[in-house]
Amino acid sequence: MEKIADIIIVGGGISGVTCAQTVNELNPDVTVILITASPLIKTVVNFKQVTERIESFQVEEKNKSYLEVSCINIEVIDDVVTEIQSENHILFTENGMKMKYKKLCLCTGGRPKVISEYNPYVLGIRDTESVQEFQKRLKNAKRIVVVGNGGIATELVYEIEGCEVIWAIKDKSIANTFVDAGAAQFFLPSINKDKTKTHEPLKRHKYTITDEETANRTINGGALGPDWSLNLTMVGLKQDSHKVHIEYNVEVNKILTAAEMLSSECDKWPVYIELSNGKVYGSDVIVSATGVIPNSQQLHTDKPFDIGEDGGIKVNDKMETNIMDIYGAGDICSANWKPSKHWLQMRLWSQARQMGCYAAKSMLADLDNEEITLDFCFELFTHMTKFFNYKVILLGKFNGQNLGENQEILLRMTEGVEYIKLILQDSRLQGAILIGETDLEETFENLILNETDLTLFKDQLLNPGIDIEDFFD
Ligand SMILES: Cc1cc2nc3c(=O)[nH]c(=O)nc-3n(C[C@H](O)[C@H](O)[C@H](O)COP(=O)(O)OP(=O)(O)OC[C@H]3O[C@@H](n4cnc5c(N)ncnc54)[C@H](O)[C@@H]3O)c2cc1C
Ligand SMILES: NC(=O)C1=CN([C@@H]2O[C@H](COP(=O)(O)OP(=O)(O)OC[C@H]3O[C@@H](n4cnc5c(N)ncnc54)[C@H](OP(=O)(O)O)[C@@H]3O)[C@@H](O)[C@H]2O)C=CC1
Known part of the structure; x- marks a missing residue:
């Protein structure tokens, strides 16, 4: 089957959906196809401008029909893009579709960078399904090891209850991706404090993905949003509410199965982790919260993309890649313009939204032969979140x-x-x-x-x- 649209957007995460919605707001006469490998799309809700530059919002998962009903010029297709022929402005999908575009925006996000990727006891967390899998494993766990010192690890170690947590970090202080050693010291007393957490029922409607929908998926769904760990039950098998032990300044030497362990410990735990300080911990599951790999290499193109040091597709100050009429936004891209003095790229939800919005403006401006200057949201880095x-x-x-x-x-x-x-x-x-x-x-x-x-x-x-x-x- 063949389709044609002025703008095709690939990815139903926050950058792709924001991009599509912005095109609709600015020019509903421009036809848009949004192709997403995930049956649910991510939308921004409760958006608040806290200051002129700080934003706060929540993410809601919606059925794809939500966009089609609210935006008349948008068609959403549940499929996987496999190949792009940029010379002819054509792309192909896994289900055999051929689509022609004037402008293409890649918003295909990233996937977790997992140590020991194919080990069934090592999990990465990215989307709803991966959190559900983690919760399932945690239910029967007495001890887990969390590797990594960024956003996911910092939030996880605080949320997990009823299970001993070994937190293995490369640095000398916790939450190193976000804060300095002084702030880490400030957080430390909260780590093992009993929480008076109320598991409030979710006020927002939640769609869940069925096993059938997940079954043949080769690509993960959209990344979770700011409130991903709130209201999730993350409870293990044990009675004691919260026990976190931190191993500082360590890297992972090896991950061993029970059969590979030669000591008397060998049948106590399904998996073992050997750290660079020589310590070995048995565990029920290991969470590898060790960053994101942009999905930049998974599409076949007739020309190669310029790739940044962080693995993202390089985009200029108009969100254009090196390939004519192909743009990028969100976690997939690597900002390749001279940043303003007080801005830096981090793969965050707010930046995915801002880039999606700006890519839409940029594509529309180009279709109308207009010039556009870098949006003021890229003048100052701001991030609002919650830790401990x-x-x-x-x-x-x-x-x-x-x-x-x-x-x-x-x-x-x-x-x-x-x-x-x-x-x-x-x-x-x-x-x-x-x-x-x-x-x-x-x-x-x-x-x-x-x-x-x-x-x-x-x-x-x-x-x-x-x-x-x-x-x-
Ligand atoms: C657990 C977790 C918690 C987080 N918490 C926060 C937070 O508190 N605050 C914050 O600012 N940020 C947070 N982030 C980061 C934030 O979620 C991401 O930066 C942001 O969601 C990225 O959005 P995106 O649209 O670029 O990519 P994604 O959300 O990854 O979306 C990519 C989309 O592309 C689709 N796709 C991929 N390949 C194809 C293909 N070939 N064809 C069709 N579709 C395809 C995928 O199915 C998906 O729908 C968190 C991330 C995680 C994993
Ligand atoms: N509240 C928030 O704002 C949240 C934001 N997020 C975002 O979601 C994305 C995924 O989160 P996350 O996975 O925590 O990624 P982050 O990039 O936040 O952190 C990754 C951490 O893992 C460390 N690391 C990398 N490789 C290894 C390794 N081989 N062994 C041990 N440690 C390693 C990194 O150290 P180093 O930096 O030295 O390489 C870093 O401390 C990120 O973009 C993050 O910003 C996620 C959750 C909450």
């Missing part, structure tokens, strides 16, 4: 990324309440980590964006006795 039940806001070069020498650090911490770290260079604010209900995000966002000279004020910036908002009014 604390609100966490990251601004600008929050970890001093690539700032070089002469960084000045200002800190304020009240145990169990707040942790604030400001990074200055040449008396100008470059980045901030705000943990707790600090209420300072708007002020610091403005100070970074305006590049305000703080020479005269920096000693007072974190003085709790001064209302800093009034100060800069």
Whole structure:
């Protein structure tokens, strides 16, 4: 069967869906086909602009008909794109479809980078199905090992109950991808604290994928969103509520099956992990929360894509790849423009949304022969999330990324309440980590964006006795 559309978008995750919705909002006369390998698509709900640049929202899974009903120019097709002939502007799918486009946007996301990928006791977490599988395994587990020190690991070790957790990290402090050692120290008391968590029923309607739908899938569904671990039951077999042991500064040497273990321990656990400090832990399951690999190599194309160091398809400041009329957005792409002073790429939900939206604007502008300039959302890095039940806001070069020498650090911490770290260079604010209900995000966002000279004020910036908002009014 043959189809034709002005714009074809591949991927039903947040970048692809936002891209399609933005085309619909800006020009409903442009025809769009969204092809997705997953029967459910991800949509943004409860979007709030917390400050001018900080966004908060939730992700909801919807049936594909949701988009078709709400957007008259969009057709959603559940299929897998296998080949692109860019010269002819044609793509082919697993179900034998041939489609012609004027503009193509790849939003095919990534997959978990899993240590020991084919070991059945080692799991990666990405989509609804992988979380369901993890929950199933956890139900009968007495001990699990979590490897990795980023977003997933940090959230998992806090959420898991009724199971001993060994957390193996390469670094000397926890949550290293997001926060510094000081903030990690601030979080530490929360790790083994009893939680008074209420498993509130989900207010939003949830679609579940049936076994039949999952059965022949070769490609994972959309990545989970900010609230993925809330309201999920992550409970193991044991009575004690929460017990996390952290192994710092270690890498994984080997993963061994029970049969490969020669000691007397050999039949206690289904799988063993040997760490670089020589310790061996038996476990029921190992979670490899070790990052994302962009799905950049899985499509056959007549020309090769330029690939970035992180494995993503390089895109320029119009979200264009090196192949004519093919764009990219979200986790699949690697931002290959000169970033503004206070922005950096991280594979986050907010950036997937922003890139999807901007790719739509860029494709429409090109179809109309108009010029477009980089969206202002790429001026300042912002991220709002929750770790260990604390609100966490990251601004600008929050970890001093690539700032070089002469960084000045200002800190304020009240145990169990707040942790604030400001990074200055040449008396100008470059980045901030705000943990707790600090209420300072708007002020610091403005100070970074305006590049305000703080020479005269920096000693007072974190003085709790001064209302800093009034100060800069
Ligand atoms: C467990 C977990 C928790 C997270 N929590 C947060 C968080 O708290 N905050 C935050 O900001 N970010 C979070 N993230 C990251 C965030 O979810 C991702 O950055 C974002 O969702 C990426 O969106 P995407 O649309 O680019 O890709 P994806 O969501 O991966 O979507 C890709 C889509 O493409 C489809 N696809 C792939 N190949 C093909 C093909 N060949 N043909 C057709 N379709 C195809 C897939 O089925 C899927 O629908 C989390 C990620 C995970 C895994
Ligand atoms: N609240 C939030 O904002 C959340 C965001 N996410 C996002 O979802 C995506 C997936 O999360 P996640 O998998 O945690 O990825 P992250 O990129 O956040 O973290 C990966 C971690 O694994 C470490 N690592 C990589 N390879 C190995 C290895 N072989 N052995 C041991 N450790 C290793 C990395 O260390 P190093 O950096 O040194 O390589 C890093 O600490 C990310 O884009 C993340 O940003 C996920 C959950 C929550």
